[in-house]
Amino acid sequence: MAGSRPRLFQGNEACVEGAIAAGMRFFAGYPITPSTEIAELCSVRLPQVGGTFIQMEDEIASMAAICGASLAGVKAMTATSGPGFSLKQENIGFAAEAEIPCVIVNVQRVGPSTGMPTSPAQGDLMQARWGRHGDQDIVALSPAYVEEVYFLTVEAFNISEELRTPVILLMDEVVGHLREKVTLPGPGDIVIKDRKKPAPGSRYLPYAPMEGEDGDIPPLGAFGDGFRFHVTGLTHGPDGFPTNDPGVGEPQIKRINSKISSRREKLCKAEELFTEDADVLVVSFGSSARSAKKAVKDLRAMGVRAGLLRLITVWPFPDHLIQRIAAQDLKAVVVPEMNLGQLAREVRRCLDGRATVIGVNRVAGRLIEPADIIRAVQGVT
Amino acid sequence: MEGKARPWGVKINSSWCKRCGLCVAFCPRGVLRLDDEGKPVVADIARCTGCLLCEMHCPDFAIAVKRSEQGGRVKTQAVSGK
Amino acid sequence: MGSDLTKYLRVEKLPHIWCAGCGHGIVTRAIVKAIDELGLDPVKVTVISGIGCSSRAPGYMNFDTLHTTHGRAIAFATGVKLARPELKVIVITGDGDAAAIGGNHLIHAARRNIDLTVICYNNTIYGMTSGQYSPVTPLGSFASTAPYGMVERPFDLCELVMGAGGTFVARSTTYHARHLTNVIKQAIQHKGFSFVDAFSQCPTYFGRRNNLREALAMLNWYKENAVSREDWAKIPPTERGSKFPIGVFKDEEAPEYCESYRKVIEKAMKEGDAK
Incomplete structure (x- = not known):
């Protein structure tokens, strides 16, 4: 199908449209320059497509809420900038450990600390990778053009769904606020990927690797669908319950790393x-x-x-x-x-x-x- | 009232019990006593009125008070913790 | 616990990790008893917790369960509830989890009046880390970080949640186990933000330092100091001492957040259609 006529889009706006095209139906955020337009646009656009926007009480809560929504089966995103990205780190680590698909947008600004809220920077490259405690590989995409913001937001959702992992969209103030001509693809012109789901009625082991291609990424059930499963940030076994057994914990920690590092060439x-x-x-x-x-x-x-x-x-x-x-x-x-x-x-x-x-x-x-x-x-x- | 109700039975899962003694302390009728290990056993089931105070104050989910299947049979169950 | 109730437990995970005499099992039983008496579909119940002794409870409960980060259970629960409003979402938290690190989420969820039931296993101490004072540790009592006695004034969590706009607020104790079950039932049935302050004894880390070494002594302390809301009002404030009120303090109707947002969606979709 043919796409729309070219239109002038701001980077932050392209991000929202890409997310909605990818199937995002839940956004939780907190106002912070220079990402605020993403929250504002989500508050307008999401209810139009039957989705939910909420402005949470803080950055930490926003990250927590998108994890909750994703576990309830809804594609979810949050957006922030440097100081807020710092605050979200613990729950990004939770999403990595508990293997919850979600997208975190960081429109980078000058740091350290409050820095220069309206000025661009790329100082969160290492924070995106190493901002959390413990070992966890992460996927981060960084667009340079407004049109690319749109497609990379779709890609961020697709990767998060396919690999059951948080994905960071690492923008910067220039890309976020720039206005450029964008031709939106028509419906059907982009590939949308959804998480694998467990077979209904099966005994569900939410963290058990399986046989076959991509078997290192277990399917993810949704709360309310009848699986009655447990999710924890504690090191856990294939059944999702905490363990202190290194023989069980080590393969789990290695798997959440290797599921990304082993796909390096495909992801890069x-x-x-x-x-x-x-x-x-x-x-x-x-x-x-x-x-x-x-x-x-x-x-x-x-x-x-x-x-x-x-x-x-x-x-x-x-x-x-x-x-x-x-x-x-x-x-x-x-x-x-x-x-x-x-x-x-x-x-x-x-x-x-x-x-x-x-x-x-x-x-x-x-x-x-x-x-x-x-x-x-x-x-x- | 319907016909004569069956007597009460108290089922104790001793493998979950942590020996706090609250069940014995709460029983108003002396139905339970602590054994040598400090775990409850039924001393006199005939006195049980089914008030459930032992069951609802057991922090270990280890006590079930129910109308007995046959007579006032008492079980102390050792369920494996698997 | 009767077999009718053990079906709500993951029995293969028992015995639990709590200390002998800990009140948390009593509160957990009260919750599943309430769920049982209400006849809720277990598939449509989600139980969410933060970090601490209390927050281990969902791991033993046979529903969809989510053990989150310290203090953040209510924020995770907000996401679950908004994504799937048909679910009954119950948050299990502790006094440190809910009132210190998670205090912001507690007051804002209450303000929004989102339909969550928050049950605080309130033992006035950080048990998992072995006995530091919390925002509700009584003045003068001892904790590992209050070796000379507590000098911070405590929160009354019920007053806090009522002040923040929560529409159902109640308190009970593990001594009053049947009453506790009943207020939890009312809280779950309430449409809007409901909060139950469930006093739960910690003989190991609170009791030992405060002359209440035995679980029974702590339960008797609840018995002697708990007074009904009506009686509480009759005691002059200067004579209240260590007494505290139990019962339902607030039960009001107000617009519930998920329903209000559903109207936002209807409005936005209609305006979208008109364009």
Whole structure:
């Protein structure tokens, strides 16, 4: 089916429309700049499609409420920014441990602390990955364009449903507030995925791996459907009940990690430009990657063999993509990001000394401009 | 009143009992007593009036008071905790 | 517990983890007894808890059960209830869980008048972490973090929830087990936010430090100090001492949140159709 006529959308608005298209029917949130428009739009749009919006008393409650709604069988989302993302971490960990599909949008702003609420940053890259206690792999997607926000929100829901895991949509203030032309797909033009459900009437073991493809992801029943199952944040066995037995707990903890890490190549989406013959690679994500793309094109016009790797999936980290490109003898890798080197640290880890990594970093709300990146590349060529 | 009611029976699941003694303390008729291990046993079922005070104050879900199936049969059950 | 009630338990998980003489099993029995007497469909009952001794109860209860993070049970329950309003959602919490770390969720759920039944297993102490004072520990009593006696003034949780707008509020104790079952029944039947402050003895961590080492001594303390709401009103405040009122303090009708939101959906869908 044909999509709609192109329309001007704000990034936060595209997120809401993507979520509704993906089947989100529950949103719980708390006002925080620069994500507030997502809550406001959900309050308008969700009841129109029979869904539920609630403004909770705080960020923690919002994260808790979406876990509850998802366990009751409804696709659920919350949206926040840095300080609120910090507050949500414990319950994101609960969702990871209890394997509850849900989507958490973080429209990043300048930190630390209250920072600069209306200014963009990308300083939550590591918090998205490591913000919680204990080991848990996480999926985080980072759009750079408004239209991409729409499709990645759909993708975030699909991954969360398929892998029974929380998925983070790591936006930033630029992408969230920018208005760009978007062509919405028609119904049927996007693939919508729903969680596997247990067979009715069966003895349901909510955390028992099964035979066959994707057997490491157990089906998820809904409260009220007759399974009478137990969900806990305590380390649990296949039946969902707490255990202190390392022989039972360890496989469970390893499974919630490996279900993501073992699918790294499938999950990792990236945009590549001129990487096949590049001798300088620019690696970036989110709105900084927009400047990186312009810089790489300008450098090519100047005769510099620059290439771009724009990470769309930031977690799990695409080690394999960076290592593949690094095999072609890079002079250097330049990493523009609006933080003090969080992405560069990961890139350096992947390169393991095979190329020099040069950061282009800004942290107080000023955007990275193409000229900043061009200067950094020219310094090594 | 219908015909003569069957007598009461007290079923004790000693594997769940944690020996707090509340059942014996609450029984107004001396139906229960504590054994050497501190767990309740039925001493005199004939005195039971079915008030359920022992059952509802048992913190361990270990006591059931019911009309007896046949006569005032008393069971002390050892159910495995599996 | 009669076999008619053990069907509501996950008997294979018993004996439970609570200490000998702990009141939490008495409150848990009162809840399943109330569910039984009301004839609720167990498939449509969801029991949700936070963290602490009390919050282990749902693990023994044969319904859909959710053991969440510390203090957040009511917020999780809000999501479950809004997603599936036809479910009976019962929250089991403790005094630390509900009134300290989760205090914000308690007052806001009461304010919204969302149809949840919150049962606070109130033992005036943090039992799971071995006896620290909570927001309801009585003045002057001892706790592992109040070695010289409690100097913070306690909450009266019923007054707190009534002040926040909860529409059904009651208190009972494990001594008054039959009364406790009855107020829980009323709370579950109530349309709107209902709260039961269920005093439950902790002989191990509260009693031992406060000259009430035996469970029976604690239950007798409830017996001697609990007074009906009517009698409570007759005692001059200066003479109340350690006495406390039990009974139903509030039972009012007010618009229930899920129903109010259903009207929002109807309005939004109708306006959407008109466009």
